[in-house]
Amino acid sequence: MQDTYRSGCPINLTLEVLGDRWSLIVIRDIMFGNRRHFRELLQNSEEGIASNILADRLKRLVERGLLSREDDPSHKQKGIYSLTEMSIRLVPIFAEMGTWGRHFMPVSEELSIRAQLLEEGGRPLWEDFMEELRVLHLHAPRDPSKPSVFDRLRAAYLEVVARNKAAAAAAE
Amino acid sequence: MQDTYRSGCPINLTLEVLGDRWSLIVIRDIMFGNRRHFRELLQNSEEGIASNILADRLKRLVERGLLSREDDPSHKQKGIYSLTEMSIRLVPIFAEMGTWGRHFMPVSEELSIRAQLLEEGGRPLWEDFMEELRVLHLHAPRDPSKPSVFDRLRAAYLEVVARNKAAAAAAE
DNA sequence: TTAAACCAGTTGCGATTAGCAATCGGTTGA
């Protein structure tokens, strides 16, 4: 792990930690896909990450405090990766990246529905989502009166997938 | 230039275009430092970018629509690099990255004062700043009644630099 | 009991990228 930086600029420092093509992808899958094991991250990867890259990124992200790792009590070899406060606070960056990507890049409907919800919900929704991630990953107490943002994002995604599948079937 | 992407996810697509250690640094210097020529970007670089990397990134960013390049009429060899609407809309991402970096990374005061102002000003300030960048880079008409966010960010930065220099002189 | 499936990675290797230093041919201003 390096501990000398190119400059003290916050943009630069953020880039030095997260400025590559895979780190944020891994965190995104843990955050939005709730994938907590190595194999889940490897096999369900939308972008097809290689196992050595995944292993390297997980190690680096744990070293730098963006993830934590603990043994899975149900399986001696499994580790469970969790977000930390540091990575949970990336939610606004993900939301803004989602907004930007939706406006300027050729996104697919299925994979951008969550970005759309985050954009429409704005900062209050992001805060709710972050609180929920703290419950899920930091063992923070859960407020049972609040509906789950995680579930809402997931449901919206599955709905689009189902709708498009039905439309494809009808078109045959 | 590539035109096949790993997936249609907005986060991924943003990362495929901007996910490296230099692209956003270059855009940051054009945006916040108003550096428009190759040499300005090279020599004033806080992080010490190499000339071949800078040349490569400028070319890529122009190809991908994040920068435009025109000849400088005052000098046959000079080119002037400008932001496009695509890169101007990165302001919210920069702001959120600045906020995150300030909270979790060892930033320097001088280089993070602008991030602090952007954080405190919130989205209304970002919108003003983006409108101003459109005037500066897209030749959009300027509203003369509005005070310049660019000047405010620059003044705050210079003030911190001066204050710290004075404090350092007094300490001797 | 044993074989197949699953687990988290590791290794080897070629291709790409990063980063440094020196250099290029042309332009400008004194």
Add this chain to the structure above:
DNA sequence: TCAACCGATTGCTAATCGCAACTGGTTTAA
């Protein structure tokens, strides 16, 4: 005329990327 400046380019080494195969161990089900 000549030194300084201009936007790059080249040559080089080291580091990283990314693919495919593999490792040693664990769990599950026949």
